[in-house]
Amino acid sequence: MSGGRTLIGRRRFPTTWSGILMIVVIICALLQLAFLSLGDSSDSGGDFNDSSAAILSMVPSGLHKFLTPRPRNLSHVHQNGTTANLIYRQALNISEMKRNIALYNLQQTVYNEDLFGSLQNDSVVIVVQIHDRITYLRHLIVSLAQARDISQALIVFSHDIYDEEINTLVQSIDFCKVMQIFYPYSIQVHPSQFPGEDPNDCPRDIKREQALIRNCNNALFPDLYGHYREAKFTQTKHHWWWKANRVFNQLDVTRNHTGLVVFLEEDHFVAEDFIHVLKLMDRTCKASCRYCNILSLGTYLKTYNYYGKKEVLRAMKQQSVVNAGQVQPSWSFQVLPSLYQHSQKVEITPWISSKHNMGMAFNRTTWMKIVGCADYFCKYDDYNWDWSLQQVSQNCLKQKLHAMVVRGPRVFHIGECGVHHKKKNCESTAVISKVQKVLKSAKRHLYPDYMTLTYVTPLKKQKIRKGNGGWGDRRDHMLCMGMTLR
Numbered sequence: 001m002s003g004g005r006t007l008i009g010r011r012r013f014p015t016t017w018s019g020i021l022m023i024v025v026i027i028c029a030l031l032q033l034a035f036l037s038l039g040d041s042s043d044s045g046g047d048f049n050d051s052s053a054a055i056l057s058m059v060p061s062g063l064h065k066f067l068t069p070r071p072r073n074l075s076h077v078h079q080n081g082t083t084a085n086l087i088y089r090q091a092l093n094i095s096e097m098k099r100n101i102a103l104y105n106l107q108q109t110v111y112n113e114d115l116f117g118s119l120q121n122d123s124v125v126i127v128v129q130i131h132d133r134i135t136y137l138r139h140l141i142v143s144l145a146q147a148r149d150i151s152q153a154l155i156v157f158s159h160d161i162y163d164e165e166i167n168t169l170v171q172s173i174d175f176c177k178v179m180q181i182f183y184p185y186s187i188q189v190h191p192s193q194f195p196g197e198d199p200n201d202c203p204r205d206i207k208r209e210q211a212l213i214r215n216c217n218n219a220l221f222p223d224l225y226g227h228y229r230e231a232k233f234t235q236t237k238h239h240w241w242w243k244a245n246r247v248f249n250q251l252d253v254t255r256n257h258t259g260l261v262v263f264l265e266e267d268h269f270v271a272e273d274f275i276h277v278l279k280l281m282d283r284t285c286k287a288s289c290r291y292c293n294i295l296s297l298g299t300y301l302k303t304y305n306y307y308g309k310k311e312v313l314r315a316m317k318q319q320s321v322v323n324a325g326q327v328q329p330s331w332s333f334q335v336l337p338s339l340y341q342h343s344q345k346v347e348i349t350p351w352i353s354s355k356h357n358m359g360m361a362f363n364r365t366t367w368m369k370i371v372g373c374a375d376y377f378c379k380y381d382d383y384n385w386d387w388s389l390q391q392v393s394q395n396c397l398k399q400k401l402h403a404m405v406v407r408g409p410r411v412f413h414i415g416e417c418g419v420h421h422k423k424k425n426c427e428s429t430a431v432i433s434k435v436q437k438v439l440k441s442a443k444r445h446l447y448p449d450y451m452t453l454t455y456v457t458p459l460k461k462q463k464i465r466k467g468n469g470g471w472g473d474r475r476d477h478m479l480c481m482g483m484t485l486r
């Protein structure tokens with residue numbers, strides 16, 4: 001990670017030190033929470049049994065099928081109906097993949113509509129951005145399957161990898177309406193041309209003068225740290241922008257939809273009452289916070305701990321209702337269970353990309369404002385979608401993004417490994433097991449009837465920030481702008 005781009009810039013999909021630290025902190029926090037709140041004898045302190053069997057034992061047997069990889073036999077999928085002409089084989093070549101992607105996007109098939117009825121204008125739409133981490137995806141699906149009222153929702157899976165095993169998994173969902181969309185400009189189907197890596201693209205670390213001499217494609221457009229484009233780091237932001245545009249503006253099924261759209265990722269995990277909480281937050285917004293335009297269901301538990309005591313003190317000042325006795329250096333031990341004892345607590349706060357990017361929800365009204373600022377999203381030299389959204393909020397929107405954030409998280413991050421980093425323990429199920437235990441122990445505090453609001457005012461004005469780079473190439477700006485639908 002040489003020079004230029006900050007560590008923070010690498011914090012999301014590419015696993016970073018801060019990312020690792022964060023995850024470690026979350027694990028520790030969850031461990032402590034599990035210690036504290038699990039009084040039952042089956043888990044006698046510290047003996048964390050995260051074997052597959054233990055995980056399965058916490059999942060209703062009817063859902064085991066989502067966790068169990070099946071031998072590949074695709075012949076049962078689409079035996080009839082409009083998608084029968086899709087090509088099914090083990091290894092597709094690129095033109096076949098492109099053909100299937102185009103067909104899926106054209107047909108816009110909604111699975112299970114016959115079972116669950118058509119989408120209402122105020123139904124919850126859940127959009128899940130998926131790369132290739134199927135193990136995490138299986139657990140996300142299991143968590144969604146257990147959510148109350150999921151049968152009225154539509155889940156849109158947005159893929160940037162075409163993979164038959166993932167398709168089969170997604171199409172096996174039988175608890176709500178499901179749809180698949182495929183990001184058409186993926187690296188997978190453009191391996192040696194833009195948006196993938198063209199052989200004549202400038203290498204990341206070449207000097208500008210060298211690049212000009214070499215006359216490589218993007219010689220004129222290094223990022224603000226002097227680095228040239230790395231295709232794999234650009235895809236997530238493009239994909240995010242494309243899918244949001246598509247869901248709000250291109251799908252027949254959502255044409256009349258005015259309700260909430262929830263944004264999840266393949267390595268998230270939801271609490272069973274997340275739709276209940278979402279709707280309650282929505283009602284609370286309409287009654288008590290007209291300027292709130294974004295809901296957030298996941299707090300990074302690290303937010304307080306990560307920055308140490310100073311942040312805790314700040315948090316104390318910000319919360320009118322904090323009992324000072326609770327806030328001590330060993331806060332996670334003391335405070336965390338109270339998150340759920342008072343699970344109806346929500347905060348009203350300016351939206352901050354790094355804190356509120358998980359389990360976000362907003363409606364078409366908010367989206368229309370964001371998309372009106374496409375320039376700010378697409379031309380900001382930062383390859384992180386959430387930092388780019390922050391840029392939109394701070395420098396373009398008349399009314400900035402203002403979030404209502406639930407204190408007891410309803411969306412968890414279970415991915416230990418980013419998209420681009422394959423560590424040894426990527427398939428580790430420890431975090432999943434912890435989240436399951438936390439939620440089990442919090443069970444009687446779920447489904448709150450009302451919410452109490454806490455207003456958080458930022459202590460200091462947000463300063464204008466330089467982007468994290470990775471997004472200097474004009475071709476990326478143009479691709480992003482070209483995907484914008486207004």
Ligand SMILES: *[C@@H]1O[C@H](CO)[C@@H](O)[C@H](O)[C@H]1NC(C)=O
Binds near residue numbers: 047054057
């Ligand atoms: C872990 O859980 C499984 C299934 O519940 C059980 O068979 C196994 O003995 C447990 N292992 C330990 C070390 O507790």
Ligand SMILES: *[C@@H]1O[C@H](CO)[C@@H](O)[C@H](O)[C@H]1NC(C)=O
Binds near residue numbers: 073074075076
């Ligand atoms: C695949 O599934 C179909 C129908 O479910 C079945 O008839 C067929 O025998 C299976 N093929 C293999 C190779 O398992």
Ligand SMILES: *[C@@H]1O[C@H](CO)[C@@H](O)[C@H](O)[C@H]1NC(C)=O
Binds near residue numbers: 080081082
């Ligand atoms: C496809 O088959 C399923 C059951 O196998 C049936 O419910 C559905 O109506 C069929 N769809 C079409 C378009 O024929």
Ligand SMILES: *[C@@H]1O[C@H](CO)[C@@H](O)[C@H](O)[C@H]1NC(C)=O
Binds near residue numbers: 093095096
């Ligand atoms: C991909 O596969 C199809 C069908 O097997 C074949 O007709 C086509 O020539 C292949 N394309 C490439 C680029 O290999």
Ligand SMILES: *[C@@H]1O[C@H](CO)[C@@H](O)[C@H](O)[C@H]1NC(C)=O
Binds near residue numbers: 121122258
């Ligand atoms: C949603 O649809 C119902 C009838 O189906 C209609 O009465 C209502 O006005 C619609 N709401 C919005 C916000 O469009």
Ligand SMILES: *[C@@H]1O[C@H](CO)[C@@H](O)[C@H](O)[C@H]1NC(C)=O
Binds near residue numbers: 252253254255
């Ligand atoms: C959307 O509303 C229009 C006009 O009310 C109606 O004709 C159309 O069928 C609706 N589309 C969907 C997908 O509900």
Ligand SMILES: *[C@@H]1O[C@H](CO)[C@@H](O)[C@H](O)[C@H]1NC(C)=O
Binds near residue numbers: 286294364
């Ligand atoms: C959409 O969200 C805005 C807040 O951004 C809210 O004022 C509006 O009532 C919402 N629309 C619907 C139909 O819920």
